[in-house]
Amino acid sequence: MFRFGAPSFDLWSDRSAATGGAGDETGLTTVRDFGDNPGRLVMKAYVPAGLKPGAPLVVALHGxxxxxGGYQSSSRWTELADRHGFALLCPEQRRSNNPKLCFSWFTPEAVRRGQGExxxxxxxxxxxxxERRIDRRRVFVTGLSAGGAMACAMLATYPEVFAGGSIVAGLPYGAAAGVGEAFAAMGKGVxxxxxxxxxxVRxxxxxxxxxxRVMIWQGEADETVAPANADALARQWLDLHALSPATLTEDRRDGVTRRVWGDGAVQEIRIDGMGHGVPLDVAQGEIAAPYMLDVGVSQALETLAFWGIGRSAAPRRPRPAPARAPVRAAPKAPARTPERRSARKAVEAAVTKALKAVGLIR
Incomplete structure (x- = not known):
């Protein structure tokens, strides 16, 4: 039986959460005994000082x-929470669940309503x-890569909970039901x-x-999660919103392509030359790191605007970005061309690299 327990918030008053007094150096505070935890995840949260009842909640899922902490620090989510007045929840994976800290989006029992993660x-x-008297009409979720796929899983399994999502380099719900299928989906899509x-989803x-409402983000040079997955995500959510592909309007500026369908409930942003990671804009105070890529576009700010929480930061001309996010001890791959993408060896290499990146093979 799935139940919600009484959360133990005694260690994180508004003051301690805002100042980091009871939290870690990133400003997040660990909350224990929040209820049933079949997925054995860690709850970390941030509540701005003086946050009033009726505020939104943003759920941010790392890759x-x-x-x-590191994921939120790069995008400055706690500072955005202070600025725009929302509570922040950052679930964290345990190494005992996955050595590479990946959320288990490809495991059926982990992404089934009432079960697992x-x-x-x-x-x-x-x-x-x-506890914080959140406005239940304004709960949102975002995530990167495995966190992006898990964000999609949350939207699919608990759609009544969320007003919107923002999926970064993720995969559609139901893309895989096992490790082998996960690698195939990541490498070339389904x-x-x-x-x-x-x-x-239904x-x-x-x-x-x-x-x-769903916003989809994808780097065109992503060699870990193939851009074909962004197309599949768009098809999935267009079908749910009963939006015809013919309603597409497209705007392309400085290497950033924004696609909007119908009333804008489904949107997609694709960035030329960007590899696997979250789009950042260091001019907005964001901090580049592995899989957190300074391309002159802020996914966090654009996402908040899409959700109606903050104003859009007009994208400036993207800076030259690496073709892929830095991966420790991995050889540098040559730039992909249409010919290489169509060749069997290139496909096999991309799949192998993707598997290693998420820690499913060594």
């Missing part, structure tokens, strides 16, 4: 090899919403119709709509 994150959200993708709960 593989990252911890919650999605149930743990849902319990964290309930704990914060109850070809399905929009209806098929949408049916996988089968994840008894929710009949309305569906969360």
């Amino acid at each position: 593989c090899t990252q911890l919650a 999605v149930a743990s994150i849902r319990a964290m959200i309930e704990a914060m919403a109850t 070809e399905r119709s929009g209806t098929d993708w949408g049916d996988r 089968a994840a709960s008894d929710h009949a709509g309305p569906w969360p």
